[in-house]
Amino acid sequence: MTEERRNRGDRRGKPRRRTDRKVTAGSKLDLILDVTRRLMSITDLDALLRDMATATTQLLDADRATIFIVDRDRGEIWSKVALGTGAGEIRQPIGVGIAGAVAASGETINIPDAYDDPRFNPEPDRRSGYRTRSLLTFPMTGQHGRVIGVFQAVNKNGGKFTADDEETLSSLGASAAVAVENAQLVAEQRRLWTTLIETLAVTIDARDQQTAGHSQRVTRYAEVIGRAMGLEGIELEKLRAAALIHDYGKIAVPDQFLLKPGKLDEAEFEYMKEHAEKTGEFLAHLVFPQDMRDVPVIAAQHHERMDGKGYPRGLPAEQILLGARIVAAADVFDALTAPRYYKPAYTLERTLDLMDTMAGDHLDPAVVAAVRRHVHDLEWTLDSMKHTWPKPDDEGMEAAPESGLSERDQGSARS
Structure with missing residues (x-):
């Protein structure tokens, strides 16, 4: 007073x-x-x-x-x-x-x-x-x-x-x-749910040494891109969860297809493509928190394309959620920058050039532009995640002719 x-x-x-x-x-x-x-x-x-x-x-x-x-x-x-x-x-x-x-x-x-x-x-x-x-x-x-x-x-x-x-x-x-x-x-329930999601991701990565750590890396890259596009709070949390389990449907892919070191034939490739739809089907059995109900949809859409030629549903661009577009770009970014059985780790410059060629038909141009704008954040994250890369002496990682993205990584571009 x-x-x-x-x-x-x-x-x-x-x-x-x-x-x-x-x-x-x-x-x-x-x-x-x-x-x-x-x-x-x-x-x-x-x-x-x-x-x-x-x-x-x-x-x-x-x-x-x-x-x-x-x-x-x-x-x-x-x-x-x-x-x-x-x-x-x-x-x-x-x-x-x-x-x-x-x-x-x-x-x-x-x-x-x-x-x-x-x-x-x-x-x-x-x-x-x-x-x-x-x-x-x-x-x-x-x-x-x-x-x-x-x-x-x-x-x-x-x-x-x-x-x-x-x-x-x-x-x-x-x-x-x-x-x-x-x-x-509420926080304890959220931690329990988050731990379950992380465990599902680990079970997938553990099946295939060639893509070990892939889910973790895609999640980190998706988070960087999501922030670059203005996502925050619950929207960013949904993106992280969907990125972690985007490949969960691979749990239903037989080893002879999932672990095959060589090129898949048409029938095998069609079988491999089913993992995206299986992801949505399996995750539908989980009861997600009310504010996280989009997570299975985002995860299942990460192989859809902007030109409508993706899978599993061939959705037009306007029906593809932004989170799925971001996970798709993060997925491609990891496929290019990490070593695989069919290719070495690409340089950041070459990765960005290849992603530029995919913008419009395959990837969302706005998402690719965000990748370009925040390339330094992605580079720092990439360096911090190299310890999760598969090792040269891991099974299936023997040297092979370089052939660009495989159908496992860029299958949605084959149409």
């Missing part, structure tokens, strides 16, 4: 000041209810912690706030959100420091002057030039009475934190704990 407003309040007398306090209390309750509604709608843990930290500073009229989460497996508390500090992720052992002590004991610590408390670590202040004065550190208690997190508010504007502030955090903490546990459950 400004000096002018305080003076105006004094002139209006005590009865009006009591009314002002009631309005302030009512506004605080409204804010708590509003924050609670918002928290219950957020399932991303990082976003949730940011919202909680912002709400804490508003409710307590504090300068800064940090929300810590307890990691019992590592015996630590951590936070990616420390408003006003510019800090990255913070980690410290449970029981160490003021926040760590609250995590260990479950008791609130309200300190009028942080420098009078031996548990306070002044080193961050010395490094940043900030001066911590008052601290209110409050436990967030989840199911079964366990502490799952810690609120820490810093520097109450106009003085020290009060018992009313502790009560306010108690009101916020109950709903915040439910929201955090919900977000953690």
Whole structure:
């Protein structure tokens, strides 16, 4: 409150000041209810912690706030959100420091002057030039009475934190704990699903040493291209998942076709082409999260062509999802830059030249243009993934005449 407003309040007398306090209390309750509604709608843990930290500073009229989460497996508390500090992720052992002590004991610590408390670590202040004065550190208690997190508010504007502030955090903490546990459950389910997708990709790559690491590399390249085309958030996550399992249908391709070192005849090639459709069929048995339902479609479309001559469905360009167009380009990029039984690893310059010739009929010209624009990012990623390339002494990697892309890599161009 400004000096002018305080003076105006004094002139209006005590009865009006009591009314002002009631309005302030009512506004605080409204804010708590509003924050609670918002928290219950957020399932991303990082976003949730940011919202909680912002709400804490508003409710307590504090300068800064940090929300810590307890990691019992590592015996630590951590936070990616420390408003006003510019800090990255913070980690410290449970029981160490003021926040760590609250995590260990479950008791609130309200300190009028942080420098009078031996548990306070002044080193961050010395490094940043900030001066911590008052601290209110409050436990967030989840199911079964366990502490799952810690609120820490810093520097109450106009003085020290009060018992009313502790009560306010108690009101916020109950709903915040439910929201955090919900977000953690969603994150665990997402990790389980992601791990399943990664495992499926590994099983495919393990069948064929000639293309070992292919799914990992295509995923990394697709991510670079996707970012270049403006994808972010859930769209980028869908692209990564589809790239990882784009070849899963090869699980149904017999070894005599999949591992054949020489050229496939027409009948064998037709059998090999079925892997794209099988990818969609097999993945349809998985229950994907609601926001990831496009993943099987993207994966199954990566051999479709812009001229409508691709497979498995010969879709026209306008029906091919952008994610599938990006995976197709990443797939070709890896087929050219990595060594195969029929060719050495091509240089980046030659790879780009070949992809230019495929733009329009086979590949989306806009995607190829994005590859060109971000070639330095792709080059860095390529170098970082060379350890996944098949080795010269791997089975089937004996020297063979160079023949460009094989039907396994560019089969959709044969029409």
